[in-house]
Amino acid sequence: MLKDITLGQYFPGNSVIHRLDPRTKLIMVVVYIVALFMAQSWVGYGLMFLFLAWVVCISTIPPKAILRGLKPLVMILIFTAVLNLFFTREGTVLVDVWIITITTGGINRALMMMARILMLICGTFLLTYTTSPIALTDGLESLLGPLKALKVPVHELTMMMCIALRFIPTLIEETDKIMSAQKARGADFENGSLIQRAKALIPILVPLFISAFRRADELATAMECRCYQGGEGRTKMKLLRYRRPDFAAFGCGAALVCAVAVLRCFGL
C-alpha cells in the first residue's frame, strides 16, 4: 500500500546520533559528502565505508531499513554504472565489439561510482532517519540565519518546508481514502493501456488537489487566529545548543577529512 513508502522517514530512537544537535548533523553530512568526493581510491572508499558503518552501528537504525530505502534508486545506480562502463577508455581493453568497448578502467570506474552514490545516499538517509522533520527545519533555520542579513526570508522558507513535511503522511492517507471511494464506484487503476491508466488518475487527483487547497486555507486561518506573523520576535521552546557530543562529532568529521586528504596526497 501507499503507506509503506519510507523515503526519508524518521525512526524515533535515543542513540547518541539521535541526540546530536540537528545543526551538527547537517554540517556533518556536508563534511561527509566533501570527504566522499575527495576520496579517489579504494583505500579511501574503504575508510569512508568504515566510518559510515560505525555511525550506522551507534545510531541503532536497522541496516535493513536503510537498504529498503535504497530500492527506488536501483535504476539510477544501474544507469550510472552502465554509462561509466561504456564511456571510460582506460587500462586494458577487455571487450571490443562494434561500438561497445569495455576496459578494466571502465569496470573500476563504474564500481567506484556505484560505491560513491550508495554511500552518499546512505549518509543522507542517516540524517533523516535520526532527525525529526521539526528538528531538521529548526537546525536549517539556525544555520541559514546569517542569510537574513541579505533579506532572504529564511524563517518563512523553513516554515514552508516544515509544513510540507508535516502534510506528506496526511495527504497519503487522503489519497488512500479517495482511491477506495472511487474503486467502490468501479474505477479501475490496474488494468488498461498507459493512456487509460493516466486518465484513471483524474478522479483521484481532482479531489486530492481540492482537499489540499482546503487544508492549506484552513491552516492559514488557524495560524492567523493565533497571531502568527513570521519569524520576527519569535521565541523557541527548544533552544538549540551545542553540547559535548557535538564537539566530539566535529572532531570525528575533521579527522575523517584529514585522513582522506592525507591518503589523497599519497595518491591513494
Added chain:
Amino acid sequence: MEPILEVKDLSYIYSAGTPFEHKALDQISFRIHRGEFIGVIGHTGSGKSTLMQQLNGLLKPTAGTVLLDGRDIWSDKQLTRQARFRVGLVFQYPEYQLFEETVYKDIAFGPRNMGLDEGEVDRRVREAAGFVGLTEEQLQVSPFDLSGGQKRRVAIAGVIAMEPEVLILDEPTAGLDPLGRSEILGNINAYRRAKNATIMMVSHSMEDVARLTDRLLVLNGANLVMDAPPEQVFTRAEELVDMGLSIPQVTQVFLHLKKMGLDVDKVYTIDQAAEQMMRFKGGNAHA
C-alpha cells in the same frame, strides 16, 4: 430464504507482520437477507469501517469469507468486480470524492464504469438524482458550487446510480444539520422501497437506528458482540454504555419513568412514546 450476503469467520489484520500490526476484525459471522435494513453501531475504532470495506471487496480478508448470493467474492476476479457494483458503498464524507465538471457527469461515473450504454446511463443518472431530490438544473452545474448537504446527496446518488442490491452507508448524516439529516435518511428509504434493496447503515445516532432499522449489529473491539433487533439490543443498556455507546434518549426517559413507579412499556422511538402517553392519558381518564 437464502441470504444475499453472508460473512463467515471474517478476520482482518492491518499491516500484518510489521510492528504496527493491528487486528481490526476478529472472527465475525453474520447473514443479511434481501430487503433488510441493518444498522451497525460501535465505538470509534471498533472495526465498523473496515467491515464495510470487506463487504464489497475493497479489502481482502486475512481469514474467512464473504459470500454474495452464496459465492465467495474473492474466488475469481470477475466476481470481485461484480461485488463492487452489486454492493454499493458510500464512504464517510463522500462529498470529498466528487471530481467531475457537472453533477450529471459525476453521478454517471459509476454506471459508465459498469460498461452500460449511454441510454441506460442517462436513465440511471436521472433516476438516482430523483431519489436524492436533485433538480434538472442542478444536474448541469458544477458539484463544487453546491452546498455541503447537496454535495453529499450528489455523492450518494453516484452510488445509487449503479443500482446496487445492497447499499452500505458509513455515517451518511455525519456533520449535517437536522433538516439535511432527515432528508438523506428519507432518500435512502425511498431507494430501498423502490428497488427492494438491502440497506446497511453505520450510525452514531441511536435514535436513527432505533427508528429505521430491522436489525442491529453491535461491534466492540474487533468483535461482533450483538446481532439482534433494536428493541432487544436496547434492553442491554448497561452493556452498551460500557462499550461507549448509549440508548435512545426517549428510552432513557421511559426507563426512568418506570423506575419512578409508572406502568409503562419499554419504548425506543418517538412514535411508540406518543402511543404510550396517549394510552396512559386515556387510562387515567377512564379511572
